[in-house]
Amino acid sequence: MRPDLIAPEKDLRRAELEFARSLDAVGKAVTQTEEGAYVRASFLANTVADTYEGLEMVLRRIALDVDDFLPRGADWHGALIAQMSEPADSGRLAVVGETTAYILHDLRKFRHLVRHHYAVDLRPALVEENVVRMQEALTAFRRDFDAFVAGMNDLAG
Numbered sequence: 301m302r303p304d305l306i307a308p309e310k311d312l313r314r315a316e317l318e319f320a321r322s323l324d325a326v327g328k329a330v331t332q333t334e335e336g337a338y339v340r341a342s343f344l345a346n347t348v349a350d351t352y353e354g355l356e357m358v359l360r361r362i363a364l365d366v367d368d369f370l371p372r373g374a375d376w377h378g379a380l381i382a383q384m385s386e387p388a389d390s391g392r393l394a395v396v397g398e399t400t401a402y403i404l405h406d407l408r409k410f411r412h413l414v415r416h417h418y419a420v421d422l423r424p425a426l427v428e429e430n431v432v433r434m435q436e437a438l439t440a441f442r443r444d445f446d447a448f449v450a451g452m453n454d455l456a457g
Contacts, residue, residue, distance in 0.1 A: 302456055304365040305449055308358040312445055315354025316438055322347040323431070341424045348427070348434045349414040352407045355441055359384045359395060366392050377408050393451045400440040406430075407437055 301309065326343055359380050363370045367388050371379035385401035387394050396404065410430045413422070 301449060302452055305362075305452065307365070308361045308445070309449070311354060311358045311361065312442065315351050315358070316442070318354065319347065319351040319434065319438060322350075337424060341422055341427045344431055345410075345414045345422050345427045348407065348430045349411040351434055351438070352404075352411045355404065355437065356380065356408075358441075358445065362392075362395055366390070378405065381405055381408065391455065393448055393455075394444075395448045396441060396444045400437065400444050403433060403437045403440060407433055 322343070326340055326347070356377065360370060363380060363383060367383070367390065369383075370376070371383060373379070381396070381401050381404050384395040385398060407430065410426075410433075
């Protein structure tokens with residue numbers, strides 16, 4: 301594996317592991333009360349947000365270490381996804397496909413909702429939908445990332 305792709309691989313493995321551990325832990329929690337349901341929804345919302353941030357870290361590392369460019373400005377998070385879903389002039393292949401980028405944009409919006417103190421307004425159904433979206437995102441991101449690494453290694457010879 302190219303040296304500049306080792307850290308992103310580790311970040312992705314960490315995000316996958318933490319998400320799986322969190323789902324396992326919350327699955328064992330008792331949610332028989334309204335308070336328990338709130339704790340579950342809050343925990344899951346933060347788990348999805350944390351996992352999204354882990355995936356974003358993979359993209360940030362590639363932007364910095366491979367592209368030598370990280371977007372700036374108010375919408376840098378969205379611009380980063382767009383940057384990583386297209387090949388770069390430098391020869392870097394697209395890191396994620398169009399479908400994965402679409403899912404990441406949805407999860408980015410959910411992360412914003414969670415991180416900017418709107419968690420109290422989260423409906424459990426919305427949280428559960430985003431848990432499913434994150435599971436889809438992790439599967440798609442892993443598939444795209446593995447193809448990206450293989451392609452970049454092929455280019456490097």
